[in-house]
Amino acid sequence: MSEAPAVPPRYLDSASSEPLHxxxxxxxxxxxxxxxxxxxxxxxxxxxxxxxxxxxxxxxxxxxxxxxxxxxxxxxxxxxxxxxxxxxxxxxxxxxxxxxxxxxxxxxxxxxxxxxxxxxxxxxxxxxxxxxxxxxxxxxxxxxxxxxxxxxxxxxxxxxxxxxxxxxxxxxxxxxxxxxxxxxxxxxxxxxxxxxxxxxxxxxxxxxxxxxxxxxxxxxxxxxxxxxxxxxxxxxxxxxxxxxxxVAERGEVNARQHALVDRIRAAAVAIDDVDVVGDPVDRLPHLVTFSVLYVNGERLVTALDRRGFGVASGSACTASTLEPSRVLAAMGALTHGNVRVSLTRDTSEADVEAFCAALPEVVAELRS
Amino acid sequence: MSEQPLPEAALELDCRGMLCPAPIIELARRIGEVEVGGLVAVVADDVAARYDVPAWCRMKEQVYVGEDVAFDGVPRYLVRRVG
Incomplete structure (x- = not known):
């Protein structure tokens, strides 16, 4: 990955705003x-x-x-x-x-x-x-x-x-x-x-x-x-x-998104020192949050964006308040190096696999 | 936060002015300098340290002892090395 590849941006921030149905x-x-x-x-x-x-x-x-x-x-x-x-x-x-x-x-x-x-x-x-x-x-x-x-x-x-x-x-x-x-x-x-x-x-x-x-x-x-x-x-x-x-589509969409998020959770857990946050089962189908130890959240979001993945973060350095996410703090989760990935109704298995492949590379780059 | 001063640390890390995750990187890099059972203090004014020092202890199986303040009022987070 020397030059930024010409991939279409993958929007993985539906929890901030879902594209118009x-x-x-x-x-x-x-x-x-x-x-x-x-x-x-x-x-x-x-x-x-x-x-x-x-x-x-x-x-x-x-x-x-x-x-x-x-x-x-x-x-x-x-x-x-x-x-x-x-x-x-x-x-x-x-x-x-x-x-x-x-x-x-x-x-x-x-x-x-x-x-x-x-x-x-x-x-x-x-x-x-x-x-x-x-x-x-x-x-x-x-x-x-x-x-x-x-x-x-x-x-x-x-x-x-x-x-x-x-x-x-x-x-x-x-x-x-x-x-x-x-x-x-x-x-x-x-x-x-x-x-x-x-x-x-x-x-x-x-x-x-x-x-x-x-x-x-x-x-x-x-x-x-x-x-x-x-x-x-x-x-x-x-x-x-x-x-x-x-509501009419949610039976199918939720099952698909739940499984795709499981895939992202597994990819995040497989990286050393990553804190995957929230209930693994009894949860919204389309989103997952994790924190990467020793990595700056803003740099993580920026590096993922450079590879075409648009994600949110609850880390202090990415927030307007300079305060870390209250939610993460209340749960005793790591607040730095945080990323929230949320799938749109159109996010495909290929999109998720591409993210899961890029994530460990990005984390390794930022930790080196 | 605690009223009573916590025990003295064998090693005090001055992380004043550092932003997340720098104080945690410093803690990880230097905790090996104290004996197993010894205490490390992280003095940090970044608010994220209040949550991230205990979270680091949980993830790295060390013991978070608590929080007090350094002489200048900056929060000081105490960690016991157990492995």
Whole structure:
């Protein structure tokens, strides 16, 4: 490998953003021309837009197995997290606590901090699974409990223990929505369309029928009282089309991706002093994180990119914050030399084999 | 972090100003200089060291003893060589 070979780039960062699903692409183009009007107006173009928005809501509800009136479209997954979590908080007593796991997405952490409520952080084990006893005892207090569906960095799936009936459970499902069924227990939940192959700029907020939820932000007079701002009707419809397609395909796609990720895990373990992180089995199908001892994460990402592999990293030197990944730290994993590889729906066996062949060479180069 | 000072180390590595993974490379390179059972201290201001020194100990089967601070307030991570 003297000169950079002319290979097409292989995008292995779907956990940051999945390429647009063909179903979304098609729907988006069609809806751009039909869904421009204000869905609240009474004229014909407006009624068309309203119909498309209602169709999008119904399709998302069907794909997720929830009621249509439980679905709200937001401007992003982050906004859905903020509205979901803080709306539950707003419906509790003024001093009720917020409990969350130590591996939640920063959107949850920032929202919890912003709430001004007392916060309890529940630890996780080496695989990233929340401590069920600690979670149960923290949930004894009358408050909100935030537990992600699956972890965005390491893939570990969370399973809720039996929690007291009064606990208002918020589920950040941004990493898992479409790929895995929703957990059973939630009063509010959040998803992000560009993580399942919908367009960016669409989040999904779920608020359970009859759940105690109050709008935590200034109100608006839109079609949906939980949302604010003019609805992006074409994008919502495209997101819904992608979600339906992903749910329909996930039996086949998940099995294929799970096996391909097993292959990457095996290739990483075969290299000396590599810490492969997260639950090897009970995990998201499409992603894996590992840390390479003695190697700088930024150099690793750059060297892989030079060979055509686009991957993410949770190492401090690759983050804007200069802080290493909280998730890795909470799990006791090595934080430097970190790489997250996540497969798109089109990632092939040949792509994965090429990555598995390049990885030990890149690590050897960087360690020499 | 701990209130009580930890025991003195046979070898103290000054990793002030080094970024990840340099302090860990230094630890790996020099731990052999202490006897088995002896202590090495890594003095590092890079925040990743707080997680990476214990993780290194787990991966390399050494014992992480704990954290205190050096005279200038910089965190000091203590490792016992067991093999």
């Amino acid at each position: 063909p179903a979304a692409h098609q729907t988006l183009l069609a809806a751009l021309d039909a869904g421009y009007a204000d869905p609240r107006r009474l004229h014909h173009p407006a009624r068309n837009a309203r119909l498309l928005l209602d169709n999008a809501r119904a399709a998302v509800a069907e794909a997720l197995g929830v009621r249509a009136d439980e679905v709200t479209f937001t401007g992003s997954g982050t906004e859905a997290v903020h509205r979901g979590l803080l709306g539950l908080v707003s419906a509790t007593a003024y001093d009720a606590p917020v409990t969350h796991t130590d591996v939640e997405h920063s959107a949850v952490l920032h929202a919890a901090a912003w709430s001004g409520r007392p916060t309890t952080v529940v630890p996780v084990d080496r695989l990233g699974r929340v401590d069920p006893d600690a979670l149960r005892s923290a949930a004894e207090a009358l408050g909100v409990v935030a537990v992600q569906a699956a972890n965005h960095e390491v893939g570990t799936v969370q399973h809720l223990p039996d929690l007291p009936e009064h606990a208002a459970v918020f589920v950040d499902a941004c990493a898992a929505m479409g790929r895995l069924p929703l957990p059973d227990r939630w009063a509010a939940a959040a998803g992000s369309a560009h993580k399942w192959g919908g367009p960016a700029g669409v989040g999904v907020l779920l608020v359970r029928h009859r759940a105690a939820w109050l709008n935590p932000f200034p109100a608006d007079d839109r079609a949906d009282h939980r949302a604010t701002g003019f609805e992006n009707v074409p994008a919502a419809l495209a997101a819904a089309a992608a979600l339906q397609a992903v």
